[in-house]
Amino acid sequence: MGDSANGLINRPILASIDIxxxxxxxxxxxxxxxxxxxxxxxxxxxxxxxxxxALKGLSSTDGFALLDIxxxxxxxxxxxxxRILLLEGLFHENELSRAEDLACDLVVHCDAQVDWLERFKxxxxxxxxxxxxxxxxxxxLGFKPEVYRTVFHRLHATGYHMHHMTxxxxxxxxxxxxxxxxxxxxxxxxxxxxxxxxxxANSAAILWHRNALGDWxxxxxxxxxxxxxxxxxxxxxxxxxxxxxxxxxxIDIQDLQKGDRIGYGGRYxxxxxxxVGIVACGYADGYxxxxxxxxxVWVSSGDHGVTCPLAGRVSMDxxxxxxxxxxxxxxxxxxxxxxxxxxxxxxxxxxxxxxxELLCAVAPRVPVEIQ
Amino acid sequence: MGDSANGLINRPILASIDIxxxxxxxxxxxxxxxxxxxxxxxxxxxxxxxxxxALKGLSSTDGFALLDIxxxxxxxxxxxxxRILLLEGLFHENELSRAEDLACDLVVHCDAQVDWLERFKxxxxxxxxxxxxxxxxxxxLGFKPEVYRTVFHRLHATGYHMHHMTxxxxxxxxxxxxxxxxxxxxxxxxxxxxxxxxxxANSAAILWHRNALGDWxxxxxxxxxxxxxxxxxxxxxxxxxxxxxxxxxxIDIQDLQKGDRIGYGGRYxxxxxxxVGIVACGYADGYxxxxxxxxxVWVSSGDHGVTCPLAGRVSMDxxxxxxxxxxxxxxxxxxxxxxxxxxxxxxxxxxxxxxxELLCAVAPRVPVEIQ
Numbered sequence: 001m002g003d004s005a006n007g008l009i010n011r012p013i014l015a016s017i018d019i020x021x022x023x024x025x026x027x028x029x030x031x032x033x034x035x036x037x038x039x040x041x042x043x044x045x046x047x048x049x050x051x052x053x054a055l056k057g058l059s060s061t062d063g064f065a066l067l068d069i070x071x072x073x074x075x076x077x078x079x080x081x082x083r084i085l086l087l088e089g090l091f092h093e094n095e096l097s098r099a100e101d102l103a104c105d106l107v108v109h110c111d112a113q114v115d116w117l118e119r120f121k122x123x124x125x126x127x128x129x130x131x132x133x134x135x136x137x138x139x140x141l142g143f144k145p146e147v148y149r150t151v152f153h154r155l156h157a158t159g160y161h162m163h164h165m166t167x168x169x170x171x172x173x174x175x176x177x178x179x180x181x182x183x184x185x186x187x188x189x190x191x192x193x194x195x196x197x198x199x200x201a202n203s204a205a206i207l208w209h210r211n212a213l214g215d216w217x218x219x220x221x222x223x224x225x226x227x228x229x230x231x232x233x234x235x236x237x238x239x240x241x242x243x244x245x246x247x248x249x250x251i252d253i254q255d256l257q258k259g260d261r262i263g264y265g266g267r268y269x270x271x272x273x274x275x276v277g278i279v280a281c282g283y284a285d286g287y288x289x290x291x292x293x294x295x296x297v298w299v300s301s302g303d304h305g306v307t308c309p310l311a312g313r314v315s316m317d318x319x320x321x322x323x324x325x326x327x328x329x330x331x332x333x334x335x336x337x338x339x340x341x342x343x344x345x346x347x348x349x350x351x352x353x354x355x356x357e358l359l360c361a362v363a364p365r366v367p368v369e370i371q
Numbered sequence: 372m373g374d375s376a377n378g379l380i381n382r383p384i385l386a387s388i389d390i391x392x393x394x395x396x397x398x399x400x401x402x403x404x405x406x407x408x409x410x411x412x413x414x415x416x417x418x419x420x421x422x423x424x425a426l427k428g429l430s431s432t433d434g435f436a437l438l439d440i441x442x443x444x445x446x447x448x449x450x451x452x453x454r455i456l457l458l459e460g461l462f463h464e465n466e467l468s469r470a471e472d473l474a475c476d477l478v479v480h481c482d483a484q485v486d487w488l489e490r491f492k493x494x495x496x497x498x499x500x501x502x503x504x505x506x507x508x509x510x511x512l513g514f515k516p517e518v519y520r521t522v523f524h525r526l527h528a529t530g531y532h533m534h535h536m537t538x539x540x541x542x543x544x545x546x547x548x549x550x551x552x553x554x555x556x557x558x559x560x561x562x563x564x565x566x567x568x569x570x571x572a573n574s575a576a577i578l579w580h581r582n583a584l585g586d587w588x589x590x591x592x593x594x595x596x597x598x599x600x601x602x603x604x605x606x607x608x609x610x611x612x613x614x615x616x617x618x619x620x621x622i623d624i625q626d627l628q629k630g631d632r633i634g635y636g637g638r639y640x641x642x643x644x645x646x647v648g649i650v651a652c653g654y655a656d657g658y659x660x661x662x663x664x665x666x667x668v669w670v671s672s673g674d675h676g677v678t679c680p681l682a683g684r685v686s687m688d689x690x691x692x693x694x695x696x697x698x699x700x701x702x703x704x705x706x707x708x709x710x711x712x713x714x715x716x717x718x719x720x721x722x723x724x725x726x727x728e729l730l731c732a733v734a735p736r737v738p739v740e741i742q
Contacts, residue, residue, distance in 0.1 A: 010440045010462045044655035044687060045736060067688055068736065069381045088688070091381045091622065091651070110623045112702055139625045139633045140649055140689055169637055177637050251462065252481045254510045262510045266540055266548050278511055280462070284415035284731040289724055290661075316415060316727060317438055317459070318511055331483055352723070353660055356687060360655040364735045365415060365439065 011280050012249035015362055016339075016369045017049050021241035022057025025223045028239055032206050033217045039065040039085050039199065041220035048286075048362040049224060049244055053370045055080060057243070058223065063105070065218055069095055072102045085131060088141065089113050096120045100128060107165065109133040109141035114151055121158045130155055131165040131199060136186045137178030138169040145190040152194055162196040163216070171204035171212075172228040180209050204228035207238060221356055230354030232343035244359060245339030246286075246366070250299070250331055252278040253323075262312030262320045268293050270311075275323040277308070279335050282317040286362040287337055288351035289314045295350040298336040301326035305341065310350075382651050383620035386733055387710075387740045388420050392612035393428025396594045399610055403577050404588045410436040410456050410570065412591035419657075419733040420595060420615055424741045426451060428614070429594065434476070436589055440466055443473045456502060459512065460484050467491045471499060478536065480504040480512035485522055492529045501526055502536040502570060507557045508549030509540040516561040523565055533567040534587070542575035542583075543599040551580050575599035578609060592727055601725030603714035615730060616710030617657075617737070621670070621702055623649040624694075633683030633691050639664055641682075646694040648679070650706050653688040657733040658708055659722035660685045666721035669707040672697035676712065681721075 029038055040061040046054035051071065055078055058064070063083030064075060072084045085105040090096060093116040099106060108114060108130050121127060132152055135142035142165075143151050156162050166187045170176040187200065197215035203222035205212050221228050225242040227235040256262070256270040270276075277299065283289040295310040299321065308321040308329075323329050338344040344355040351358075400409055411432040417425035422442065426449055429435070434454030435446060443455045456476040461467060464487040470477060479485060479501050492498060503523055506513035513536075514522050527533050537558045541547040558571065569585035574593035576583050592599050596613040598606040627633070627641040641647075648670065654660040666681040670692065679692040679700075694700050709715040715726040722729075 010466055011438060011459075012462055044734070047655075067382060088382075088622065088651070091383055095381055110702060135625065137632070138635075139627060139631055139647065139683075140686070140691065141623050169632070169635055173636060177632060249462075251459065252512050254506065256510060260510055261508070261540070261548060264509075264540055265544065276510065280459070283728050284418075286732070289728045312510075315511070316731065320511065331481060357654050357660045360687065360734070361657070361732055363415070363731070 012251070013281055013285055013366050014247050014369055015048075015366050016245045016247065016371050017053040017057070018241070018243050018245065018371055019053065019057040021225060021243040022053070022223065023060070024241050025225055025243065026058050026061060029206060029217065029219045029222065032210070033201070033213050036201075036213050036215060036217045037062040039063045039216055039218045040223055041065045041087070041218055043067045043087060044360045047220065047224050047356065048359040050368045050370070051075070052078075053368070056370065062216075069098055069102070069104070072104050073098075076102055090116065093119075096125075100125055105129040105131060107131045107133050107141075108155065109143070114154060117155060117160060118158050121160070127159040127161060129161040129163065131163045134164065134166045134187055134190060136166045136183040138167050138183075140167070142166065145186055148190050149194070162194075163199060164191045164194070164196050165199045168200065168202060168205055168209075168212070171202055171209055180205065180212055184212050202228070207235070224359060226343075226355035226359065227345045230345055230348055230356075232345040232349075242338070242340050242343065244344070244362070246281070246337040246362065247339070248279050248281040248335050248337060250277040250329060250333045250335060251280045251318075253331060254278065254320075263315055264313050268312035268320070276311060277321050277323045277326075277329060277333070277335075279319050279321060280317065281319055281335070281337055282315050284316045284363060285366050286358065287314055287319060288347065288353065288358060290351040290353070291319075291347065292350045295347055296342050297321045298341040299323070299326045299329045300334045302328035305336075307342070383622070384652055384656055384737050385618050385740055386419075386737050387616045387618065387742050388424040388428070389612070389614050389616065389742055390424065390428040392596060392614040393424070393594065394431070395612050396596055396614065397429050397432060400577060400588065400590045400593065403581070404572070404584050407572075407584050407586060407588045408433040410434045410587055410589045411594055412436045412458070412589055414438045414458060415731045418591065418595050418727065419730040421739050421741075422446070423449075424739070427741065433587075440469060440473070440475070443475050444469075447473055461487065464490075467496075471496055476500040476502060478502045478504050478512075479526065480514070485525060488526060488531065489529050492531070498530040498532060500532040500534065502534045505535065505537045505558055505561060507537045507554040509538050509554075511538070513537065516557055519561050520565070533565075534570060535562045535565070535567050536570045539571065539573060539576055539583070542573055542580055551576065551583055555583050573599070578606070595730060597714075597726035597730065598716045601716055601719055601727075603716040603720075613709070613711050613715065615715070615733070617652075617708040617733065618710070619650050619652040619706050619708065621648040621700060621704045621706060622651045622689075624702060625649065625691075634686055635684050639683035639691070647682060648692050648694045648697075648700060648704070648706075650690050650692060651688065652690055652706070652708055653686050655687045655734060656737050657729065658685055658690060659718065659724065659729060661722040661724070662690075662718065663721045666718055667713050668692045669712040670694070670697045670700045671705045673699040676707075678713070
């Protein structure tokens, strides 16, 4: 681990961000949605990958979509001159001037935000660009179809540059309600005859609902090389690359006898004598405590590497792996928790969640290296 | 939310750290272990509470125990003159001088670390204080009893100040192997006749195994007011107080008809017409995506507050709650995700995990306020 030599970082854990993989995945979005502009979604510190890496790797995007106005400010300070969409709009009226200074596009999803924009324009500010959010069945943010056109006309009459937006609840699934088709139909009926570009598709729709793209697509998880469904098999042939590689090292070895147990609760009982490697990564680093025995962990062993199964409950700072497959591994051997050798979705699957959650949860104590 | 007015923070989410609760919980440890010195365990940014708050709230501890040598440096820079224990010792030989400069106590758990210490002392450095770790059945870090005494004598002969240490696998459970009694017996037999103070007890042992305390106790989770077992009921009468309060606000309201669904996968289906509040907190803030429908969320409603059930899958930045119990709640109403009104362990229980994981996982994008 590069940084340990300088004495600043001692625990051998590191998240490496692969800029070329970012570029590759963004190019894949262009291939899949050649007629659309792209909002690259980088909320939550770019799904745990850090803004600096995202700005570097995704610089050919048409715009960045995020949540926090201070993150928009960060992008401007670091030279980003393209568009920036605030995905939940503003949270307080007093942020409007700042949003104007930063030239942000604003999602508008509730009445209070409409009131703020009307008052703001009344003070002779220039009109901002608005993505008006329609609730077509997700029932999270947005206006229901029956009031949508009224709200649209209020903002349009005030002079804002209007766009239409909705969000799919089930673009990654079949046979779940509401369906993509149903939401799309409701959206199209509601905006019939209104001017303004549209934005509908998240990663799952870009991959699997090519008739529901709209003028601006909003890829998130696919930019990071993980699956919208949480199943790696579903993107195995989509030609996406893992952007984050999470590495650590073996810091201790235990030789177990048959019947010995590992870790809290003694969940894992050795079925025979075995060598166990203790890895400097635990749930306080962002590795899921839920991970079951058998979750794959890649270990360097001599001049190659092998996958070894997790053994025992993940603790706060450590986890244990059965080294039966890696006789040459020892203290100092490099371990990959997820990345190009272990899909993050495979770890997520063994933990009852999806890659999104694991990537976002990489802890602040894990140093990030941009490659 | 105090910080939103200055325009720096827009999303209305905030983790407040209660210094008085920290002091109270540390005093409880003193009452429970009056004969022992206390290593307050503050690894993982003080279980997500931030070092600054821990230093302030736990300043009457005998020592702080943590993982990263840079965190030890931070404590020294901020005036801490008491002892500091590096719980996994050093990860690289080149950190020894720094550990000496910072006057750290070192856990020693593997042969390589013993070699480093022998070489270091041979260069006429002053002897550091060592907590030699014995593996009495946890099978994570440490020396097995059969080699422990040999290692002890090597370091003792070199001139180090020796202490004995082990860690319990099941102090929070009964009828699980290895048992506290079994581990303790093995520990005591192995160190018989050797000089040096002992350290055995984690929070669970301090609460429930008062005969297994040793000279230095190592409370972690109980300092933060959460339960070692993950069940709030188990500490309900232990007189501990929640240190972190995680708050957000309602940012949108949806009026649902019977049969409408909420969020991804449409997991929640409204059994009747209901008002739903959308809260600015999601799994990318550290709230568990696993949380089941019905997980308690406290909402201010008029001049009091009520508990409302989570409805639908937690998404990355938002969650939804059924406001049937809170007719006066609306956009801007304050919500407590966990803290004094909703035990973090209750949220964890509904998510198949323990409070530890949730506290540690509070995301860097959540601002922290020390009160």
